[in-house]
Amino acid sequence: GLGEQALIDTVSEYLRVPINHYVEVDFGGFRGLVDTLGGIPIYFDTPMRDEWTGLDVTEPGCHVLDGNQALAFARARHLEVVVDGEWQTDPTSDLGRISRQQLFLRRSMDRAASLGLGDAGKVSKLIDVATKHVSFDQGLSLGDVASLIRRFASFAGDDMQTFSLPTTPFETSEGAQVLQLNVEEAQPTLNIFRGLGVATAAPE
Numbered sequence: 001g002l003g004e005q006a007l008i009d010t011v012s013e014y015l016r017v018p019i020n021h022y023v024e025v026d027f028g029g030f031r032g033l034v035d036t037l038g039g040i041p042i043y044f045d046t047p048m049r050d051e052w053t054g055l056d057v058t059e060p061g062c063h064v065l066d067g068n069q070a071l072a073f074a075r076a077r078h079l080e081v082v083v084d085g086e087w088q089t090d091p092t093s094d095l096g097r098i099s100r101q102q103l104f105l106r107r108s109m110d111r112a113a114s115l116g117l118g119d120a121g122k123v124s125k126l127i128d129v130a131t132k133h134v135s136f137d138q139g140l141s142l143g144d145v146a147s148l149i150r151r152f153a154s155f156a157g158d159d160m161q162t163f164s165l166p167t168t169p170f171e172t173s174e175g176a177q178v179l180q181l182n183v184e185e186a187q188p189t190l191n192i193f194r195g196l197g198v199a200t201a202a203p204e
Helices: 002-015 027-036 067-075 093-114 120-133 142-151 183-193
Strands: 023-025 040-044 048-050 055-057 061-065 080-083 086-089 134-136 167-171 177-181
Touching (some): 027 067, 027 120, 040 093, 055 067, 067 093, 120 134
Antiparallel strands (some): 023 134, 040 061
16 A cells, blocks of 8 residues: 555665565464464563563563463563562663564574474465465565465574664654664664675765
């Protein structure tokens, strides 16, 4: 739709990064994909909760998150953790959420690899969830998605490289708390996605 294309154009033009495909997973799809994988194991070194999303991890250790708790973990922005026996607010906010989502993606890839996604039946289940809850751009077919799943079936999560852009907290004139991109410092990272390499920074 026009909304998706406007988003793609805005991100691509502002960051000068080419965008090849667009995939949108709604909340139902996220839960369905996690449950199809049999839950995602995440290690927590401390109890963790978010009353806004419903995340509720009462004990440290490894927990297999089902679709609902996985969604609560990925969406958590008002996270609290136990420090010295007391609940304290996690100050990392959106940046912390990005890190948690990257960790969750790594563990999801590990889980998928452990289930043997070379199996056509398991790929079919994931594709079934995708047809109900995942939106793709017109250039990305379900056949392409199935091919990608098979190609990455044995890809370890820790082999995936992730990056975060440098930002500064900023309050808009309407009072919204946002993150403002540090444009100059972001160029080396953005150049990776421009195909220029990590050590190359454009003059501007």
